[in-house]
Amino acid sequence: MRKIVVGYDGSAPSRRALERAAELARDGAQLVVVSVTPVTFTSLGMVAPEESERAEHRRQADSAREILAAKGVEARAIELAGIPADVIVALAKDEDADLVIVGTHGRNIAERLVLGSVSQGVLHHAPCDVMVVR
Amino acid sequence: MIVIGTEHKNLLERLLLGSISSGIVHRAPCDVLVVA
Numbered sequence: 001m002r003k004i005v006v007g008y009d010g011s012a013p014s015r016r017a018l019e020r021a022a023e024l025a026r027d028g029a030q031l032v033v034v035s036v037t038p039v040t041f042t043s044l045g046m047v048a049p050e051e052s053e054r055a056e057h058r059r060q061a062d063s064a065r066e067i068l069a070a071k072g073v074e075a076r077a078i079e080l081a082g083i084p085a086d087v088i089v090a091l092a093k094d095e096d097a098d099l100v101i102v103g104t105h106g107r108n109i110a111e112r113l114v115l116g117s118v119s120q121g122v123l124h125h126a127p128c129d130v131m132v133v134r
Numbered sequence: 135m136i137v138i139g140t141e142h143k144n145l146l147e148r149l150l151l152g153s154i155s156s157g158i159v160h161r162a163p164c165d166v167l168v169v170a
Contacts (some may be wrong), residue, residue: 115160123154131167132159
């Protein structure tokens with residue numbers, strides 16, 4: 001287990017995903033945490049996110065790095081914009097990751113009837129092992 | 135934790151196994167590791 005990509009959005013499952021990542025990092029794995037600023041779509045096409053939203057997600061990525069640092073784990077934490085599952089999968093490919101860790105759901109857990117869209121997308125398209133954390 | 139493997143041979147198997155893994159992941163009471 002050399003490199004792990006972790007999706008982080010501040011939700012409870014994603015905080016537990018960080019904990020799982022920290023456990024694995026103690027065995028020597030490198031961590032890359034990504035907070036994805038979602039793009040939205042209208043009938044006219046894709047709408048780029050506001051700079052303030054990207055700044056918010058950069059802060060989210062920074063807080064993930066701080067959470068890990070408090071556990072004695074060093075990690076890279078980045079913000080990227082796009083469709084969250086696609087961005088996480090593409091990052092896993094670019095980083096040649098051995099594992100992607102994501103939460104079951106994000107902040108909107110009202111739809112408990114189905115698995116969250118990001119974990120579903122990552123499960124179906126990731127180039128490597130996927131750990132889904134609840 | 136539940137650990138499950140996937141071995142995607144053809145499109146049909148990939149679709150079926152994909153829905154099985156999603157189902158397990160959704161219903162499991164614990165974390166699930168899906169091994170590629």
